[in-house]
Amino acid sequence: MEDTVFKAMIVEEPHKGTFTRRIGERRIGDLPPGEVIIRVHFSSLNYKDALSATGHPGVSRNFPHTPGVDAAGEVAASSTDALSPGDRVIVTGYDLGMGTPGGFGQYIRVPAAWVLKLPPGLSLRESMILGTAGFTAALSVLRLMEAGVRPASGDVLVSGATGGVGSIAVGLLAKAGYRVVAASGKEHEREFLRSLGAAEVISRDELLQGSERPLMKERWAGAVDVVGGTVLAAILKGTRYGGTVTCCGMVGSSELPANVFPFILRGVGLLGIDSVQCPMGPRVTVWNRLADDWKLGTLAGMAVECGLHELEQKIQTMLHGGLRGRTVVNLSD
Template sequence: MFQAILIEKTDDKSQSTLTQLSEDQLPPGEVLIDVHYSSLNYKDGLAITGKGPIVRSFPMVPGIDFAGIVTDSSNADYVKGDKVLVNGWGFGEQAWGGLAQKARVDAKYLTRVPESLSLKDTMIIGTAGYTAMLCIIALEKNGVTPEKGQILVTGANGGVGSFAIALLAKLGYQVAAATGRPHEQDYLITTLGANEIIDRTTLSEPGKPLQKARWAAAIDSVGSYTLANVCASIIESGTVAACGMAQGMDFNASVAPFILRNVTLAGINSVTRPAEERDVAWARLAQLVSRELLDAVSQEIPLENAIDAAECLINGDIRGRVVVNLQE
């Protein structure tokens, strides 16, 4: 038997509980994993609290990220003792995820843990850091360099935002951090490396279709009016990498920035990226992240505290990353 969070649905209402499961209850798959660490992402928060239609089938073990050690495998590419991680692919939404002490998955969904990272490190980074890295790669492919100007990062105190700021600063970019928590200025500037703080309310309401050109590029995890205003404020031939919708899925924008300023809007889907792109992103992350950054942007909790932490995450009371220790 092992511990897991299980989401069940009764009378159109879902409920999350900490429970005991057996290995024979796990879904079929080629590789059995002892899960050492998982994490809490915004999707996990929505799923656990029932505040968003994330879960596609019930019962469901949430957790879109997890890392652990292979204990049994019928696939020749993985053997007992291999260190692996999983992020995305619909786990915690369509298939049982990582907020459990054991998981069984097919080998095609696994990524090998880079040698310089521990299992815990990969979950501090998780989908948040991996998505931030994909956004930066998209900016680089569109010719955005530090010399082009300042980069805006929205949702700055969240997981994606925190990693985006730190990684961009490490790469030599000047970064403006948009946040609704001005009291976090020291964290954003001193710890992560931002050089300017933007009040998110200046971006979150309807604005003009074309605004003063301010930023060479942007990484947006907010969507809705924020994304529209960001696009309207990008300089000539700049790029916006859009990876989230915390404010909403709507996009009440004009074609003006795209036609009159040659702005590129790059959508970032981190869920189903092919293995080769994942390997590139994780290799870059292994090179760029530091021990100091990983410690500064994360907090660790046991599985028994994950349900309460999910509520705090949705309410915006958590900054950075929450790592869940499954072996404690």
């Protein structure tokens, strides 16, 4: 198979600090070592992929490079007994699409320890509507539940609610019986958020109102934050006594301009969510739930689909904050 040629997005650095993107050809023989070769059928576009495609040094440092932190497809070859040709599998996180050529190519070669068999109840396409975003959202919901946040506890807030993680978190929480308040800077997306199950939609300005104070009125029993920065600080200040906030993103800022009052006066918990190096045991648990009791009936309506040659436009739109929900990348010829 080493001479097999396939299509991929290739990010290059012709001059230091200058990055270009094109759809070109690569060989399986050019891929790094690994026990499993996977024919990729679907991937998805995440914010991290958009950063990788523009040469962001915090994501990818070696070029030429193929982004794509998500991949779903069939095993083409395997040197381990745990996986056989034809097995339908998912790979998300780890080093995929960062230092290792990722899902924006029709083939990947990865360590067997990164590969998860597709759970019954999900198609390959559905798994990539979810992808890293859905996995991260589900981890966030699971951590809230484990921390004791129940539907009867009160409102649960989701920030950045029109994005990939946020939109799926809204759907998962609503399906589990929570009253979800969705916060978004996109006023025109209120109906979209309500269609996902949000009981109430507030603007970013509403969320931040009064956030200059050390503490705000207690409102949130729990929250899923994907924004960071001043938004996360405001959420913490407005969380009820004993409430829990999960943090999984920093599209707003990596800085947290907060004080200790929510923690020492209200006992608020702040939990970090890592979907990249999460061990395989929790991964299997979460993906099985996403395929079963947490499977969303709204999945199809959350996603648009594009091919490799349409990716450039989608990346630019994402970088300018113009996408909502999920973008599935079809790697078919």
